[in-house]
Amino acid sequence: MKKQIHFHNSHRGFTLVEILVALAISGILLLGLTRLYSITLNSYSLQEQLTEMNQNAKFVVTELSDAIMQAGADCAAINTDSLDKDTVIRVFNASNFSIRTNPRGGLYVFTAKIMTNTKNLCTLQVIDAKQFKGADSVGKIPKPGSTIKFVRKYELKAVDVANNRIFIDSGVTSDSFCIDDAIYAYKNNHYFLNGANLCLNDSASILAENIDSLNVSFYTKAGPATTNWQTMWSARVVAEATTSAPDGRYKGYADHKRRLKLTNEFRLKNRIK
Numbered sequence: 001m002k003k004q005i006h007f008h009n010s011h012r013g014f015t016l017v018e019i020l021v022a023l024a025i026s027g028i029l030l031l032g033l034t035r036l037y038s039i040t041l042n043s044y045s046l047q048e049q050l051t052e053m054n055q056n057a058k059f060v061v062t063e064l065s066d067a068i069m070q071a072g073a074d075c076a077a078i079n080t081d082s083l084d085k086d087t088v089i090r091v092f093n094a095s096n097f098s099i100r101t102n103p104r105g106g107l108y109v110f111t112a113k114i115m116t117n118t119k120n121l122c123t124l125q126v127i128d129a130k131q132f133k134g135a136d137s138v139g140k141i142p143k144p145g146s147t148i149k150f151v152r153k154y155e156l157k158a159v160d161v162a163n164n165r166i167f168i169d170s171g172v173t174s175d176s177f178c179i180d181d182a183i184y185a186y187k188n189n190h191y192f193l194n195g196a197n198l199c200l201n202d203s204a205s206i207l208a209e210n211i212d213s214l215n216v217s218f219y220t221k222a223g224p225a226t227t228n229w230q231t232m233w234s235a236r237v238v239a240e241a242t243t244s245a246p247d248g249r250y251k252g253y254a255d256h257k258r259r260l261k262l263t264n265e266f267r268l269k270n271r272i273k
Contacts, residue, residue, distance in 0.1 A: 045245075046243075046247060049243040049244055049245060049258075050243065050258065052210070052243075052244065053210065053241045053242060053243050053244075053258065053259075053260050054241075054260060056208045056209065056210055056211065056241040057211075057239050057240070057241035057260045057261070057262045058262065059207070059208050060198055060207070060208050060211060060214065060237075060239040060241070060262075061237050061239050061262045061263070061264045062264075063198075063207060063208075064191060064216060064237045064239075065235075065237050065264050065266060067099050067101075067189065067191070068089070068099060068216075068235050068237070068266075068268065069266065069268065069269045070099075070101045070269065070270075071088050071089050071099045071100065071101060071229075071268065071270060072088040072089075072100070072101070072229075072268075072270035072271070073101050073102055073105075073269075073270055074101075074102035074105040074106075074107060074184065075088055075100055075101065075102050075139075075184060075186050087100070087229050088100045088229045088270075089218070089229045089232060090227075090229075091216075091218065091227040092192075094214070094215045094216060094217065095192060095193035095213075095214040095215065095216065096191075096192040096193065097190075097191060097192075097216060098188055098189065098190040098191070099188070099189050099191070100186050100187070100188050100189075101186065101187055101189070102135065102184060102185055102186050102187075103133070103134030103135055103185070103187050104130065104131045104132065104133060104134055104135070104185070105131050106126075106128075106131035106132035106135060106184060106185030107131070107182060107183070107184045107185075108124075108126040108127060108182065108183050108184075109180060109181070109182045110177045110178065110179055110180065110181050110182070110183075111179060112179060113176065113177065113178050113179055114176065114177040115174075115176045119169075119171065119172060119174075120169065121157055121158075121167045121168070121169055122154075122167065122168050122169065122175075123165050123166075123167055124165065124166050124167075124168065124177075124183070125164060125165055126164055126165070126166055127164065128164060129159050129160060129161045129163075129164040129165060129166055130159075130161050131185065132156065132159050132166050132185040133159050133161070134185075134187060135156050135185035135186055135187050136155070136156055136186075136187050136188070137153055137154065137155060137156055137185070137186055137187070137188065138153070138154040138155075138156050138166070138168050138183050138184070138185055138186075139151055139152070139153055139154075139183065139184050139186060140152040140153075140154065140175075140177070140181065140182075140183055141181065141182040141183065141184065142181060143178060143179070143180035143181050143182075144180070152170065152172075152175065153170065154168035154169065154170040154183075155168065155169050155170065155171075156168055156185065157169050189201060191207075193211060193213075193214045196209060196210050196211055196212065196242075197209055197211065198211050198214065208241075209244070210241055210242050210243070210244050211239060211240070211241055211242075212240045212241060212242045212259060213238075213239070213240045214237075214238070214239050214240075215236075215237075215238040215239075216235065216236070216237050216238075217235065217236045217238075218232045218234070218235050218268075219232070219233055219234045219235070219236070220232070220233050221233045229271075232268055232271050233267065233268060233271055234265065234266065234267045234268060235265070235266060235268060236263065236264070236265045236266075237263070237264050237265075238261065238262070238263045239261070239262055240259055240260065240261040240262075241259070241260050242257045242258065242259050242260075243257050243258045243259075245257075
């Protein structure tokens with residue numbers, strides 16, 4: 001009689017309940033990891049936005065303060081024209097103004113009379129052409145007692161440093177430079193807030209983004225605000241920057257964006273007398 005041989009499988013499989021429990025635990029762990037990743041990602045994004053907001057606010061206040069402090073440096077101040085051509089800071093509104101500076105101190109006094117036609121390019125020999133680099137215009141200063149008592153503006157086309165020459169063009173038919181007449185180089189920068197962008201000269205040239213508000217005020221010695229360069233004594237720059245994206249958890253403002261406001265008050269360097 002043959003003996004029956006029975007094989008016993010010692011490797012028992014998982015039951016359905018065990019599988020379901022394992023899947024539930026795995027799902028909870030995965031959900032927790034996903035949530036942790038999301039929180040970490042949001043926190044990192046927020047920190048980036050806060051850093052950018054801080055940099056934008058500081059940049060705007062520093063940039064405008066430095067520019068205003070340099071207004072009028074080595075520029076002529078001759079108030080002899082109804083068009084107020086010597087205006088150095090011209091205010092349009094609290095967030096829109098222009099500043100005139102002489103980037104390198106370019107100034108030249110003529111020692112001989114020069115007759116020239118400036119409808120085309122005019123070449124002028126100067127002592128140091130490097131001082132005119134960085135400028136975009138040239139102003140003519142009439143000599144004391146001159147019959148021509150107005151300041152004329154010229155567009156600075158080119159600077160030849162090697163030969164100490166500058167090339168100007170004003171579009172007029174003719175002009176002359178007499179002995180003791182002078183010319184000075186200047187650059188006119190226009191700062192304005194276009195939406196949330198601080199721009200320089202045109203809307204395509206953006207200096208800073210996400211600027212919620214900008215307020216630049218000028219004061220006389222007595223304190224009241226002024227828009228007249230001749231009586232300006234001090235200035236205050238106030239800039240408020242925002243984060244680039246809203247944070248739904250932040251309830252400080254209706255748009256859920258965080259804000260940073262910085263203020264700088266200072267005396268005008270070239271108006272202290």
